[in-house]
Amino acid sequence: MPTVFQVGPYSFIFFSSDRGEPAHIHVKRDRQLVKFWLSPVSLAKNRGFKDHELNDISRLVEEYEQTFLEAWHDYFGT
Template sequence: MGPYEFRFYAADRGEPPHVHIYHDRAEAKIWLENPPRLERSSLNPKDLKKATRVVEENLDYMVSVWHDFFD
């Protein structure tokens, strides 16, 4: 989605829904809650804001994909 890469990892089974976001050499982990909650980030503030907006705009879809992936 845009310049960001969003990933789920099979090893994250058992954790609440979240997404790992990658851009350049930085990453963030955001919990798929309403509103999304940041776990950690090395993204610069501008990229973090943009990536968080993508998560907010696609939250229902991402949660659905999470459940499809793990169920």
């Protein structure tokens, strides 16, 4: 589970089992976990984050979308 990026309490991660899925990023804080598709950024699944915090996380994913896409392609070799 490589951590791609860290902003405040948020860890932006991939799971090695994600190979074969479209590019996406998971964001973890404590026991909460959310998944965002990349290109275009859209919410895939949320476990525990409240709406106001999802909005903040979504803005971060959009801001660093290119960084996450590059990391995805580097990690999965696609």
